[in-house]
Amino acid sequence: MSPSDHDPRSDDDLDALLASRIKETTPEFEARWVACKRRLRTEPRSRHVVPAWAAWLGLMSAGVALVAILLALHPWRPVPPPVRNLAPDVDELLTMDAVLQPAAALLDAENRDALLNLPASRPPKT
């Protein structure tokens, strides 16, 4: 009977073909296994390998911690004052204000208030 004479749609034949296995190994294959086994014998065994998910979790935690530390230790520079485009008199006034701001008051608070409340200019005597 040639293959073409047979109906390949037979379930039994299909099952039998699918179930078929190789009967035996070759001596070369067995020799390769012996060599492979020898290699495995000398290979250090890793008994406690960290699972992949734990490794990823650890790496991500370490990364986040590192970023947090870098942010905390970063020498943040003060924001530079905006470029002023003012009239020279006003600019000078602001500069003086900045210079005098940390100075100690020369007058006590009561006298200073009194002086500050003096009229700016007296009416001329007639």
Next chain:
Amino acid sequence: MSTTPAFPSFSAAGWLAAWLAEPVDTAGASAGDKDAAWLERAGRGDEPALQRLFDKWKLPLLSFFYRSLGSRVDAEDLTLEVFVRLHRSAHRYRRSARFSTFLFHIARNLLLNELRRRKRKPAEPVPPGTLEYLAADPGPGAHRLAELEEVFQRALERLPEKYRTPLLLLQQQHLEYPEAAAALDISENALRVLVHRGRRLLREEMEALQ
């Protein structure tokens, strides 16, 4: 083909499914228990235990890879690689998963890597005499099957892997549906659909090749 050692790549879902898979029959479970015990011993460096596993599973694996790749040389390479990986990942095995599920999970990952890597290679069919056809029926039935062998193997190679592997796991390796589904990371219902379609496609391929 190279047999570069690498750690098996398990998907979390697949391994969880395998881990949760319950034994389906007592006899199979006890055989699996023995295999599991051998694997644990092999993981502790017990060489005879590894040899026992090799003796038991070499032909099933060789047959699985041969039917999947159509090349005995490649099948032998991958079979050896399975045992290398089995030895290295012995500590990851959980007794609640069937040993065969664990084994064929590794085998299938290797097969997928190989299929992705390899270019189309010419088939290297083995003589039908090297396959065991119906040991219980060496009569005309076996003769007829031997004649169909070439067409069958070519048709099987043409079948997409997603159909071929389920057929082989169930019919060649005699895995139960839950085991095979866990090894393939799919549901049992999805597996039944793949098997049904796979058989139909396989028949069609064989008819086309006749």
